[in-house]
Amino acid sequence: MQIIFDEKQQIFHLYNEKISYVIQVEKQRYLKHCYYGKRLKKWRGGIQSFYYDRGFCANPVVEDRTFSLDTQQREFPESGQGDFRSPAYELMDAQGDRNARFFYQGFQILKGKTAPEGLPHVYTEQVAEAMTLEITLQDEVRNQRILLYYTIYEDAVVTRFAKWINDGKEPVEISRFLSMSMDLPTQGYDVLTFAGAHVEEKNMYRRPLCADAVVIESRRGTSSPQATPFLGLLSSQTTEEQGEVLGVNLIYSGDFYGSVQCGQYGTTRVQIGLNPFQFQWKLHPQESFCTPEAVLVYSEQGLGGMTEIFHKLYRERVCRGTYREKERPVLLNSWEGMYFDINEEKILNLAEEAAELGIELLVMDDGWFKGRNTDTTSLGDWVEDKTKFPDGLQNLAKRVKQKGIEFGIWFEPEMISEKSDLYRTHSDWVIRSPLYDPIRSRHQLVLDLSNPAVCEYLIQSVGRILEPGNISYVKWDMNRHLTDLGSVYLGRENQMELSHRYVLGLYHVMETLTERFPQVLFESCSSGGGRFDAGMLYYMPQTWTSDNTDAICRLKIQHGTSFLFPPVTMGAHVSACPNHQVGRTTPLATRFAVAAAGNLGYELDLKNLSKEEKEEVKAQIKEYKKRRRTVQFGTYYRLANPFCENQGAWNIVSEDGMEVIFTHVQILARAAYRMPVIRLRGLDPDAIYTDCATGQEYGGDELMYAGIRIPRIRQDFSSTTIAVSYTHLRAHETELH
Ligand code: GLA
Numbered sequence: 102m103q104i105i106f107d108e109k110q111q112i113f114h115l116y117n118e119k120i121s122y123v124i125q126v127e128k129q130r131y132l133k134h135c136y137y138g139k140r141l142k143k144w145r146g147g148i149q150s151f152y153y154d155r156g157f158c159a160n161p162v163v164e165d166r167t168f169s170l171d172t173q174q175r176e177f178p179e180s181g182q183g184d185f186r187s188p189a190y191e192l193m194d195a196q197g198d199r200n201a202r203f204f205y206q207g208f209q210i211l212k213g214k215t216a217p218e219g220l221p222h223v224y225t226e227q228v229a230e231a232m233t234l235e236i237t238l239q240d241e242v243r244n245q246r247i248l249l250y251y252t253i254y255e256d257a258v259v260t261r262f263a264k265w266i267n268d269g270k271e272p273v274e275i276s277r278f279l280s281m282s283m284d285l286p287t288q289g290y291d292v293l294t295f296a297g298a299h300v301e302e303k304n305m306y307r308r309p310l311c312a313d314a315v316v317i318e319s320r321r322g323t324s325s326p327q328a329t330p331f332l333g334l335l336s337s338q339t340t341e342e343q344g345e346v347l348g349v350n351l352i353y354s355g356d357f358y359g360s361v362q363c364g365q366y367g368t369t370r371v372q373i374g375l376n377p378f379q380f381q382w383k384l385h386p387q388e389s390f391c392t393p394e395a396v397l398v399y400s401e402q403g404l405g406g407m408t409e410i411f412h413k414l415y416r417e418r419v420c421r422g423t424y425r426e427k428e429r430p431v432l433l434n435s436w437e438g439m440y441f442d443i444n445e446e447k448i449l450n451l452a453e454e455a456a457e458l459g460i461e462l463l464v465m466d467d468g469w470f471k472g473r474n475t476d477t478t479s480l481g482d483w484v485e486d487k488t489k490f491p492d493g494l495q496n497l498a499k500r501v502k503q504k505g506i507e508f509g510i511w512f513e514p515e516m517i518s519e520k521s522d523l524y525r526t527h528s529d530w531v532i533r534s535p536l537y538d539p540i541r542s543r544h545q546l547v548l549d550l551s552n553p554a555v556c557e558y559l560i561q562s563v564g565r566i567l568e569p570g571n572i573s574y575v576k577w578d579m580n581r582h583l584t585d586l587g588s589v590y591l592g593r594e595n596q597m598e599l600s601h602r603y604v605l606g607l608y609h610v611m612e613t614l615t616e617r618f619p620q621v622l623f624e625s626c627s628s629g630g631g632r633f634d635a636g637m638l639y640y641m642p643q644t645w646t647s648d649n650t651d652a653i654c655r656l657k658i659q660h661g662t663s664f665l666f667p668p669v670t671m672g673a674h675v676s677a678c679p680n681h682q683v684g685r686t687t688p689l690a691t692r693f694a695v696a697a698a699g700n701l702g703y704e705l706d707l708k709n710l711s712k713e714e715k716e717e718v719k720a721q722i723k724e725y726k727k728r729r730r731t732v733q734f735g736t737y738y739r740l741a742n743p744f745c746e747n748q749g750a751w752n753i754v755s756e757d758g759m760e761v762i763f764t765h766v767q768i769l770a771r772a773a774y775r776m777p778v779i780r781l782r783g784l785d786p787d788a789i790y791t792d793c794a795t796g797q798e799y800g801g802d803e804l805m806y807a808g809i810r811i812p813r814i815r816q817d818f819s820s821t822t823i824a825v826s827y828t829h830l831r832a833h834e835t836e837l838h
Contacts (some may be wrong), residue, residue, distance in 0.1 A: 102253045104210045104234050107144070113208070113234055114144050119257040120399050124176055124236070128162060130204040132176035132236065132249075134283050137259070137347065139401055148286055155366075159183025172366050174284035177238065177249055177263065179203060186370050187314075187362050190247065190265075191277040191377070203238040203247055210234055214252050217262045217391035219605055221352050221639030223252070223418050230254060244269035254418075256410055262394040267384045275382040279358070279374025280351060280395040285334070288312075288369050292361050293333030293404075295661050300649040300682055302326045302630035303661030305744050309337060310369070314362040320378045322547070322583030322600055323354060326631040330357040331665060332371060339403055341739060342782070346400045346407045349373050350665055352419070353393035354636035355604035356380070379586055381597035396635070404664065405738060405782070412667035412737060419635055420642040420670070422615060424622050428729050429643060429669060429700045430507060431459065431722055432574070436466035437650065437676050438706030441475060443468045444489040445497055452501040452508075454707040458715065459722040462574055462622075463501055464509040464702075469494070472520070477544040480516040481523030483562040498571035509574025509622070510566070514559045515607065516545045516580065523558075530555050532599070534587040542581035550606030551599055552590035559610045567618045577611075577641060579627040604636075611640035624672055633662060643670050643700055650676035650704060651683045652695040653818055656749035656766055659698060660739060668753065669733040673699030675718075677709065687818040689714060693721045694764050694820035697732065698751060701725050728762055728824060731755035735762075738782035743768070747775075748811075754783040759827045761790065761804075765811050766820045780808035790825040800831060 102117035111126040112135070123135035123144045135148060150173070158169035161182050170184035180188035181200045193199050213228035215235065225231045234251040246266045253259050261281040267273055292315045295303040308315075317332065319325040330351035338344050349371060351357050356376035363369055373395050384390055396414070400406035417425070433455040435443055443465060452463045471486050473479040485494035492500075494510075501508040517524055517531060524531075524546075532547045533539035539546055548555050566572060588599050595602075615623055623641035625632060629648035637644060644666075647658045655673065662671060673696040678686040696702070703718065710718065725732070734756055740763075741750035752763040763781055784790065784801035791798050804825070811821055 102232050102255060104232050104253065106208065106210070110144070110146060112144050113236070114141075115232070115234060115251060115253045115259065116140055117253060117255055120253075120259070122251065122253065122259050126205045127173070128168070131170065131173065132205055132238070134174045134176045134285075137283065137285075137397065138345070138399055171364075174286060174368055175282065175370075177247070177282055186364055187282075187360055187372060188277065189279045189282040189372065189374075190275070193274045193276060194243070195271055201240050201243060201245070203240045203245070206237045206239040206246075208234060208236045215250050217264070217394055219608060220391060220393050221419070221608065221636045222262075222394040223254070223258070223260050223352070223396060223414060224421070225254075225418070243273070245273060256414065257399045258410060258414055259397045260394050261397065262392045264389055264391045265384060266389045267386050270386055272383050272385045275384055275390060276380065277377040278382070278390065278392055279372050280392040281349070281374065281397070282370065282372040284364065285347075285369045285371065286367070288363050288367055289337060290361070290369060291335040291337050291339070293335055295329035295331055295664065297326050297661070299326050299628050299631065300647060301654070302633065302647050302658050303329060304657065305661045305664070307335070310361060310363060312363050314360055317359045318376050318378070319356050320376060322356060322603060323579065323627060323632045324357060324634040324636070325582065326627070326629065328357075329665075330359060330373060330634060332359050332361055332373060333404070333407070334361065334369070334371060335404070341405045342403045344401070344403050346398075346404055347371070348398040348400070348407045348411065350396045350398075350411070350635060351393055352396060352635040352639065353604070354607070354632055354634050356600050375601060379597060379600060382601070383594050383598070393636070408664055408739070409736060411665045415635060415638060415665070416667045416669060416734075419638050421639065422642060423619050424642045428733055429622065430461035430574075431725060432462040432464050432509070432702040433460045433707070434464040434466055434576075434674060434702055434704040437681055437704040438709075439468075441468035441473065445492060448497060449500060449504075451707060452504045452506050456504045456506040458707070458719045459726070460506060460703065462507040462509055464511065464574060464576060466511040466576065467513075467578075469510060471522075478518045478520035480513055480518040480545055481521040481548070483512065483514070483566060494566065495569050495571050502571065507573040508571065509576065510572055511576045511578060512563055513578040513580060514563055514610070515548055515550060517548050518545050529589045530558075532583060532588060532603070533585045535589070537585065540584040542584070545581055547581065547583055549588045549590055549599075549603070550610070551588050551602035552606070556606045556610045560613050563614055564617060567614070567621055570620070573620065574622045574624065576624050576626055576645065579632055608636070608640070615640050626672075630658065630662065633666065635665070638666070638670055643672055645672040646699065649682045650674055651680040651685050652687045652692045652766070653685060653768060654683060655695050656743040656768070659695070660743055660749065663737060663739060663751075668699045668737055671699035672702060673697075674702040674704040675721075676703075677705040685818075688816070688820070689717055691766060691818050691820040694766060694822050695749075697721070697725050698753075698764060700733070728760065731760045731762055735760075736783055740779050740782065741765075747771070748777060750779045752781045752783070758785060761825050761827075762822065763809065763825070764820065764822045766818070767811070767814060768818065770815050770817050770819070774813045776813070777811045778808040779811065781805050785827065785830075787831050789828045789831055791828045793824045793826055798828065799825065
């Protein structure tokens with residue numbers, strides 16, 4: 102990769118073998134976006150700027166009626182100087198003046214990566230993995246600087262964030278500060294977003310954009326199940342396998358804002374960053390403020406190409422720690438099987454049965470701590486309930502381990518119940534207004550993580566339980582959103598910083614705990630995939646994808662999630678039928694087929710399984726373990742779209758290409774059976790593959806170009822899984838017929 106500055110053209114060109122990103126300094130002041138896309142050998146200015154005198158245009162360059170910022174392709178636009186589209190930043194000074202003039206001042210080209218302080222980001226392990234361009238914008242009148250950071254890697258990825266530095270003598274209030282903004286030269290894009298709800302995360306929406314805007318945002322304090330900090334800009338011809346895509350994802354777990362907006366003269370603005378909603382940051386002299394990082398992926402191989410880039414990047418350069426490279430254990434979670442009704446005897450019995458089936462980790466979910474028999478009490482009191490566990494939590498963990506299985510537990514550290522010792526001593530640690538009765542959600546209140554004392558309490562109380570080393574897994578939950586924004590800790594002037602400070606506090610707590618307990622596998626959760634975002638993955642390498650465990654609903658949820666996140670990050674469990682969320686009964690084999698496309702777990706009371714079902718589960722686990730490396734570290738391909746088809750299908754190719762797992766799920770059976778043909782992806786067209794179960798041989802070209810025909814199964818919700826292994830390269834001379 103390389104970054105060059107062409108003095109004559111005033112051009113920055115960031116490029117690698119796949120992509121180019123070009124920025125121009127215009128009129129010695131303004132940053133113009135020229136290009137982001139497929140690699141260009143050199144920028145010679147094919148897309149020139151033409152200037153025309155137009156109605157309602159403001160002219161920032163004196164005497165030049167043809168130059169207006171509103172018609173330009175910008176990189177980091179302001180407001181107040183005639184660009185009437187959505188700005189990237191806004192401020193207010195002590196006198197109430199909201200105007201600023203940040204102009205280009207200089208640049209540095211840096212080796213390696215520059216990261217936003219205290220925030221999750223794409224990291225590098227060696228300096229040679231990345232190069233960074235730092236561009237300085239300066240307001241000389243106010244004595245303020247904004248530094249824009251662009252990092253380019255070997256893949257088709259550019260990351261961006263911005264840093265504001267107050268060099269002045271007075272504080273400024275930043276009321277909007279996005280991570281990136283960019284004006285594309287054309288319009289007519291399709292916009293792809295992922296929105297949803299609790300138990301229905303990451304529904305996929307694609308629509309053409311004409312002359313207006315699409316806004317995505319969360320105002321809930323977390324990234325949320327309702328929205329995803331992602332915007333895809335697609336050409337209208339783009340499919341799963343072909344066509345251009347620009348995918349923009351924010352590495353952040355709190356309130357975000359993103360928009361795609363058409364300009365009046367044929368351009369399209371795309372932006373993402375912190376949500377300006379209820380946000381204002383007081384920046385004192387000599388202080389700085391960093392935005393979260395935005396990831397910009399370019400693919401000319403359709404949405405599948407974009408996904409491959411995101412998966413590799415997030416698996417290898419966002420996820421960290423021991424578990425980044427490690428196969429993840431098959432777990433059994435107590436929640437749907439027992440809910441709050443747990444005790445020592447039940448957990449030990451469950452552990453014994455689980456171990457017999459080949460399960461490697463038993464997770465004791467909610468209900469284990471002091472007085473917690475319903476969801477109305479005890480959050481904050483992270484001490485075991487002695488009536489349920491008279492022998493203590495640590496002894497329980499040891500006894501579970503003696504049965505040959507690891508032990509994990511559930512926490513919801515960011516929350517507090519009013520019925521708790523913590524609330525009795527620290528009611529001032531709650532996010533709320535001093536004037537009103539706080540709004541409850543799931544009977545609970547949110548702790549004020551902007552307060553360092555609260556963060557320290559979380560580190561201590563969770564740390565105390567992990568310290569003895571008997572617990573090897575933590576499920577970190579978060580089951581409500583922020584209301585009544587108010588903090589006793591923050592003074593009058595910092596109240597508008599609460600939502601972002603909450604996230605910064607959370608990141609600090611997670612950084613400290615995950616660093617202190619590197620052997621513990623952390624899984625994040627927010628009533629399922631309510632905070633399934635790249636920010637959380639930086640600390641916790643897997644996420645509970647959804648509280649909806651129905652295999653058929655999961656087809657869509659996992660399909661939507663897969664656009665950004667690889668299977669190894671997705672918790673997926675086989676649960677009991679009729680399913681607890683939708684009441685549907687699906688075959689055990691299908692529940693497994695869908696859960697085995699992620700990080701496999703079971704979430705049911707094993708004692709309710711028949712002898713045959715237990716045997717089936719045992720065989721499933723054996724099968725999964727055999728193919729686990731492929732599922733968790735292979736390349737994942739979507740082959741059908743359950744949002745608009747009567748089926749789901751995918752195949753995963755192992756890292757070395759030797760193994761391919763193909764799964765098809767039929768949603769409803771049809772009398773007039775349509776005999777679907779599915780074409781596999783990512784195989785070697787010149788190789789011969791053998792079906793591991795039947796010994797039947799197929800050419801890689803056949804499987805990819807002609808496809809596999811799915812045999813008829815007269816049952817709703819049925820599934821077919823075929824594993825093939827690479828056998829040998831085809832000998833061309835004997836194969837030409
Ligand atoms: C949330 C989680 C569930 C379970 C419960 C426990 O809803 O998503 O998996 O842990 O909390 O209260």
